[in-house]
Amino acid sequence: MEQQANNLFSFSQNENLLNNQQNIDLGGQGKNQSSNNGNNEDADKLKERRENNAIEIRRDKRNKDLNKKRQFNTTQNQGSMKSDSTSKDNFQGSDELRQKVEKWIRQTFTLTNDFQTIVQSINSNDIEQQHYGTIGLRKILSTEDNPPIQNAIDANLIPRLIQFISQDELKHLQLEAAWALTNIASGNSSQTQAIIDKGAIPIFIKLLKSDQSEVAEQAIWAIGNISGDCAVYRDMILRSGGLQPLIAIIQNATTKAAIKHGTWALSNLCRGRPLPKFQLVKDALPILAQVLMRTTEAEILGDAAWALSYLSDGDESRIDMVIQTGIIPTLISLLRSPILSILIPVLRIIGNIVTGSEQQTNQVLNEPNALPELFQILNHNQKTARREACWALSNITAGTKDQIHQIIKEERYIEKLFSLLETDNDDIKRESAWVLSNATSQAYPEDVRYLVNKGILKLFVQNLDSKDNKTVAVILEAINNILNCGQQNFTSNGENIFLIELDNQQGVDKIEELQKHTCNNVYKKALNILEKHFEIEDPLNA
Numbered sequence: 001m002e003q004q005a006n007n008l009f010s011f012s013q014n015e016n017l018l019n020n021q022q023n024i025d026l027g028g029q030g031k032n033q034s035s036n037n038g039n040n041e042d043a044d045k046l047k048e049r050r051e052n053n054a055i056e057i058r059r060d061k062r063n064k065d066l067n068k069k070r071q072f073n074t075t076q077n078q079g080s081m082k083s084d085s086t087s088k089d090n091f092q093g094s095d096e097l098r099q100k101v102e103k104w105i106r107q108t109f110t111l112t113n114d115f116q117t118i119v120q121s122i123n124s125n126d127i128e129q130q131h132y133g134t135i136g137l138r139k140i141l142s143t144e145d146n147p148p149i150q151n152a153i154d155a156n157l158i159p160r161l162i163q164f165i166s167q168d169e170l171k172h173l174q175l176e177a178a179w180a181l182t183n184i185a186s187g188n189s190s191q192t193q194a195i196i197d198k199g200a201i202p203i204f205i206k207l208l209k210s211d212q213s214e215v216a217e218q219a220i221w222a223i224g225n226i227s228g229d230c231a232v233y234r235d236m237i238l239r240s241g242g243l244q245p246l247i248a249i250i251q252n253a254t255t256k257a258a259i260k261h262g263t264w265a266l267s268n269l270c271r272g273r274p275l276p277k278f279q280l281v282k283d284a285l286p287i288l289a290q291v292l293m294r295t296t297e298a299e300i301l302g303d304a305a306w307a308l309s310y311l312s313d314g315d316e317s318r319i320d321m322v323i324q325t326g327i328i329p330t331l332i333s334l335l336r337s338p339i340l341s342i343l344i345p346v347l348r349i350i351g352n353i354v355t356g357s358e359q360q361t362n363q364v365l366n367e368p369n370a371l372p373e374l375f376q377i378l379n380h381n382q383k384t385a386r387r388e389a390c391w392a393l394s395n396i397t398a399g400t401k402d403q404i405h406q407i408i409k410e411e412r413y414i415e416k417l418f419s420l421l422e423t424d425n426d427d428i429k430r431e432s433a434w435v436l437s438n439a440t441s442q443a444y445p446e447d448v449r450y451l452v453n454k455g456i457l458k459l460f461v462q463n464l465d466s467k468d469n470k471t472v473a474v475i476l477e478a479i480n481n482i483l484n485c486g487q488q489n490f491t492s493n494g495e496n497i498f499l500i501e502l503d504n505q506q507g508v509d510k511i512e513e514l515q516k517h518t519c520n521n522v523y524k525k526a527l528n529i530l531e532k533h534f535e536i537e538d539p540l541n542a
Contacts, residue, residue: 267310445485
């Protein structure tokens, strides 16, 4: 791609962003080394278990976001592509050919009337005919309704198009052929495979480095479509060296379109199940962080945030690398975004970070607006946003006593969690139950007493009637945590005052009824409470 002095992003000082802060060790001390809490190993287990129970949240649910894009003929959809112009600077060939190409670009082509002529022209040895046929094919493949992708494959045009993009002598023919192949790659998996089988991947990676910006940007579209098809093709691109030239394009971008398309393609290289090996994609972290910090365009922000959400989904060493990019303040500010396609991946990144060590979680909590913004999202009208915010908060309450206290000390936070558990839909009730249950497991005894005084046992007992087995199981565990705390710290005349409060709320009767529950997990948790705190035997053994 042509490099201009005034690129939109200046990254030279950040080229080694991951190494600039190599002396920072945010994850070096695990929770079991903290002086705050003797049960930090339990906190780690809590987060791991919370992670396992949140798999359905963590799965990629971008059903509305296309992994593939087809480039249409309209100027609006071309972005910065200049395929419908043939400037003398970029056009290689005679003036006569250039004039004909300009005419053909304005011409209307249809499958019914022109396809056979297009096929014959592409297979011709005449350069003019090759241009005519390739332009015509590109134009009919760029129609919005039912593009004839399979027709082009069945006519065996792919080998010829691959030949055209491999030749640098005729830049416009190269560009038109690349555009046609890009739209073929936007089809179904077998259609995408048709161009891969002909060796398209290494050629498109080479074109990412083209000195013609239009050709390089067209290669971005192709790489994005191929990597968006499946994890196998994605990994083929990564192992063939496709990441670095894509990063370079974004770093040296002189147009928003290059950043936009490059970030989308980069997001596709980072996504998918299974996720790519981190070693293959970790170099994308600095550029993704910089894009998030420096752009304001919603689509670019969304793609960059989704990509970073995939890269942050891992162990503490991976989380460390994300933190070292300096992205956390930007993430907190983006929690105010009214655009769901930005907000959800940002919540996911924050949720991933707070699954890490005590020090890593504190990197989020040390931002003054982190908790206020997360709790504000609990008022969001979209269930997905409320659920993701609860998931992040549940990982915070699976942390240390001091981290939990930062939430419990704010009465408005507890009241909001109580409100969700009382009035929201089943999904959000379950997630808010996780936030509170994790807090009861690790909190300071005085904080647990505060929750009891605020009415948490009454609320838990009310929700033991839930039809959602997971919610009931989480609440039973929380009740057991509270009773354990009371037995150890709050007794009167030898009696557990929290147990007395549970009985006052008719909780004991409900827990006894749950011994008949059809869910084995619920039955076991109910029985555990009764055997441990009431000396009631298993009715099955009576």
